[in-house]
Amino acid sequence: MALTREQIDRYSRHILLPEIGGEGQERLLNARVLVAGAGGLGSPVALYLAAAGVGTIGLADSDSVELSNLQRQIVHSTFDVGHPKVESARRTLRGLNPDVQVPTHHERLTSGNIMGLLEGYDFVVDGTDNFATRYLINDACVLMGKPFSHGAILRFEGQATTIVPGEGPCYRCLYPEPPPQGLVPTCQQAGVLGAVAGVIGAIQACEAVKWILGEGSLLVGRLLLFDAYRCVFRELEAKRDEECVLCGNRPTITRLIDYEEFCGTGAATPGPLFAI
Numbered sequence: 360m361a362l363t364r365e366q367i368d369r370y371s372r373h374i375l376l377p378e379i380g381g382e383g384q385e386r387l388l389n390a391r392v393l394v395a396g397a398g399g400l401g402s403p404v405a406l407y408l409a410a411a412g413v414g415t416i417g418l419a420d421s422d423s424v425e426l427s428n429l430q431r432q433i434v435h436s437t438f439d440v441g442h443p444k445v446e447s448a449r450r451t452l453r454g455l456n457p458d459v460q461v462p463t464h465h466e467r468l469t470s471g472n473i474m475g476l477l478e479g480y481d482f483v484v485d486g487t488d489n490f491a492t493r494y495l496i497n498d499a500c501v502l503m504g505k506p507f508s509h510g511a512i513l514r515f516e517g518q519a520t521t522i523v524p525g526e527g528p529c530y531r532c533l534y535p536e537p538p539p540q541g542l543v544p545t546c547q548q549a550g551v552l553g554a555v556a557g558v559i560g561a562i563q564a565c566e567a568v569k570w571i572l573g574e575g576s577l578l579v580g581r582l583l584l585f586d587a588y589r590c591v592f593r594e595l596e597a598k599r600d601e602e603c604v605l606c607g608n609r610p611t612i613t614r615l616i617d618y619e620e621f622c623g624t625g626a627a628t629p630g631p632l633f634a635i
Contacts, residue, residue, distance in 0.1 A: 361385075366458065370412055378574045384412060388458065390571045391415040393480040395468060395496055397444040398422070399551070400486030400510045402434035403560030404567070409452040409459045411568055416452060417480055418445040419464040431553030468492055470615035473499045482567050483507035486560065490537045491618040497522065497530035498615055501605055506570055508563040508578075515552050515588035517559035520578045520597065521566045524606065527579040532600040537622045555587050 362370070362381055366388075373379045373387075390413050394401045397420040408416050424432070424439045424447050432444075439447035445463035452461050464476060468487075477483065477499055485496045485507055493509070500507045506523040509530060522529050562583065569575040582595040605612045 366412070369456075369458075373411070379572060383572050383574075387412045387568065387571055388414040390482070391417070391480045392482045392484060392567050392571075393417040393419060393477065394484045394486060395419045395492070396486035396488065397432075397434065397448045398428065398486060398488060399431040399512060399553070399556035400560045400563065401484070402432045402448070403557045404484050404486060404510075404564045405434055405448055405452055406455065407561060407564035408567060409456045409461075411564070412456065412458055413567070413571070414458065415460045415462065415480075417462045417464060417476075418448050419466070419468060419476065420444045420448075421465060421467040431551065431556045433557070468495060470495065470618065473615070474503065477503055477505055480505070482570055484563050484567055485509045486563070489622075491622045493530060494537070494621060495615065495618045498605055498612060500524065501529050502614070508566045510559045510563045512551055512555045512559055514549055515555060515586060517555045517585045517587070518582060519559050519562045519566070519585075520582045521570070523570075523577065523579050528597045528599040529603065529606045531605045532603050533582065533597055535600070535603070539623070552587055555585070558585055558587065 362384060367374065370384045373384050374381055392408055392413050394405050394416060397418050405416055405418065422444050424435045424442055424444055426440055429435060429437065434448045434451050435444065443465050445465050449461040449463050452459055466472065473495060483496065483500055483505055485493060487493055496507060500522065501524045504524045508519065508521050510519045511517065566577055569577060580597050582597045584593040584595065599606065601608050604610060
């Protein structure tokens, strides 16, 4: 697919980079990325992917826009309150870049629908807000061999890592078990600095773009921690657990399970850090 004159102008700052060039930009235009969660993390992720010219950006979210979302969920506006987040985000992304196709999935991700949904995408960005869905995305991606970026935020802190099945640890290697119900405060209880979502979301978008291009070093086997209050980044080494029930040498999880039961509740359970 040859770039048009308008595309050469639009993506000129990418094309100037020898690591991208015209060939890399064409690769981005042909890529398909699923953004799970059109909230605090999904907003900057989707905006930067659209601006970068990622050709297909799927949005999966079952919620509607609320006024309290707008402090951090920058893909939505005041006029979108009450409307489905996926439709609000789609309008914004298409307005930013008409090159981009934005299929929407206004549904809650479950063990029954996620495998069929993931089939149409090359890379997944997890910007969800509960432990049950995080484990669901991790397990589905590992079973299907799909790479994905994980991000999470709480108060002044955030974290990010990238999971590439077969090349490093999975989310279960980092967090084998969810925390007991009620141990971790929810966003309504603890709050979050909105700009932290922008920092972590931008990192997730960078990871997706680098994977598509096949350039740079991904956060595989590394957990990046950000403390906005002190403006400090830290990096922890994360190793694959040979005893991991999903990606270990003798896996016992070979199909999707009931993740709400696994997390000990019929409702969403927040993890140690959670995206909102």
